[in-house]
Amino acid sequence: MPGSNTAVLDYTALPKIELHAHLSGSISRQCLHEVWLTKKAAGETNLQDPLVEMPPEKHDYDLKTKTAKLRTNQTPTSFFPLFSSYIYNLVNDAAALRHTTLAVLRDFAADGVVYLELRTTPRAMPAAGLTEAGYVQTILDAIAEYESGSQSEGGVVGEAAGEVGLRTKLILSVDRRHSPAQAARVLALARQFLGRGVVGIDLCGDPATPVNPALSPVFEEARRVPGLGMTLHFAEAECSASDAELDMLLGWRPDRIGHVICVSERVRQEILKRPGIGLELCLSCNVHAGMVCGGFEGHHFGDWWKIQETVVALSTDDVGVFESPLSNEYALVAQHFGLSRAQICALVIRGVDIIFGGEEEKRRLRDILWKE
Numbered sequence: 001m002p003g004s005n006t007a008v009l010d011y012t013a014l015p016k017i018e019l020h021a022h023l024s025g026s027i028s029r030q031c032l033h034e035v036w037l038t039k040k041a042a043g044e045t046n047l048q049d050p051l052v053e054m055p056p057e058k059h060d061y062d063l064k065t066k067t068a069k070l071r072t073n074q075t076p077t078s079f080f081p082l083f084s085s086y087i088y089n090l091v092n093d094a095a096a097l098r099h100t101t102l103a104v105l106r107d108f109a110a111d112g113v114v115y116l117e118l119r120t121t122p123r124a125m126p127a128a129g130l131t132e133a134g135y136v137q138t139i140l141d142a143i144a145e146y147e148s149g150s151q152s153e154g155g156v157v158g159e160a161a162g163e164v165g166l167r168t169k170l171i172l173s174v175d176r177r178h179s180p181a182q183a184a185r186v187l188a189l190a191r192q193f194l195g196r197g198v199v200g201i202d203l204c205g206d207p208a209t210p211v212n213p214a215l216s217p218v219f220e221e222a223r224r225v226p227g228l229g230m231t232l233h234f235a236e237a238e239c240s241a242s243d244a245e246l247d248m249l250l251g252w253r254p255d256r257i258g259h260v261i262c263v264s265e266r267v268r269q270e271i272l273k274r275p276g277i278g279l280e281l282c283l284s285c286n287v288h289a290g291m292v293c294g295g296f297e298g299h300h301f302g303d304w305w306k307i308q309e310t311v312v313a314l315s316t317d318d319v320g321v322f323e324s325p326l327s328n329e330y331a332l333v334a335q336h337f338g339l340s341r342a343q344i345c346a347l348v349i350r351g352v353d354i355i356f357g358g359e360e361e362k363r364r365l366r367d368i369l370w371k372e
């Protein structure tokens with residue numbers, strides 16, 4: 001076990017699992033810039049350079065549903081339009097999708113992530129001749145290419161390089177804005193690609209949009225698909241934390257819930273009645289986007305991480321936007337909540353219980369993760 005007897009934990013060397021990462025939000029500014037340069041040279045884009053659009057060090061992307069004041073004097077920029085109005089217009093063909101997916105995998109591996117569940121909203125790119133199924137297939141192909149170590153772009157990391165490799169699975173996201181028909185198409189894709197790299201279904205999107213109860217039948221059906229995991233963005237903001245909405249989401253019987261910020265005592269008790277439920281907690285995203293009060297030390301990670309009934313998975317959410325890799329999220333909880341080395345290792349290992357990747361993958365992870 002590398003470094004196991006050192007007093008200070010090397011958070012990058014620590015093998016980690018990442019369960020809540022949005023593909024489009026995980027692309028680094030530098031990688032987006034590379035895509036932009038290629039498209040600019042080919043006369044294929046009029047967009048502004050990503051390094052200007054998303055200045056390095058700017059992390060105060062505002063959900064516009066904030067429950068807390070941002071802790072910076074900079075002018076916040078709206079978070080969700082960054083995807084629909086910018087990143088989606090840049091990553092708009094199979095080549096860019098492959099390039100950015102490979103870069104995201106390399107970045108997670110370089111940060112010591114050994115198991116990744118990447119999530120993404122299937123998106124047709126008609127101008128580039130890509131259907132929603134083609135979008136999913138392109139990402140799965142990039143994952144397979146990465147894992148086989150055959151990628152031609154530099155920086156191969158993985159088992160081919162003789163190291164503990166990164167394994168990646170895919171979760172398909174339904175957006176809150178989706179119609180029932182769109183959501184049903186996402187479920188159909190999840191079924192189509194289940195066993196071929198897809199392991200779960202997610203509900204994400206701007207929490208300002210109420211969840212349409214007409215989506216319920218789709219998620220209830222998803223629950224009945226053997227082997228398909230379910231994770232839901234949950235109580236991200238006051239406006240998405242009504243009793244009606246949270247009861248509906250819990251009624252879909254998710255395996256995991258993400259963010260879990262604005263929960264009343266009643267809802268907290270409901271969560272505790274589901275032993276083993278996963279909580280995907282994203283500190284930097286929540287703090288930088290002003291979704292929580294009280295900074296890092298006030299984050300609700302402090303309320304949940306010692307509770308035996310639930311399993312906390314520290315997660316990055318959108319590392320390309322907030323620029324805090326998973327290694328830093330572990331450093332932050334050690335710093336602000338005083339976790340010891342043994343507690344950090346136990347936190348990582350416990351996360352194995354809630355992966356969607358199957359028993360064989362759980363065995364591999366229990367073998368390679370640090371025990372103390």
Ligand SMILES: CNc1ncnc2c1ncn2[C@@H]1O[C@H](COP(=O)(O)O)[C@@H](O)[C@H]1O
Pocket residue numbers: 022023024025080083084119120121122173175204205206207233236285317318
């Ligand atoms: C506070 N954090 C968040 N809350 C809710 N949804 C989020 C999110 N961060 C990202 N997304 C969702 O992921 C999409 C981009 O990645 P993909 O194109 O799907 O790979 C965004 O459009 C949004 O729907």
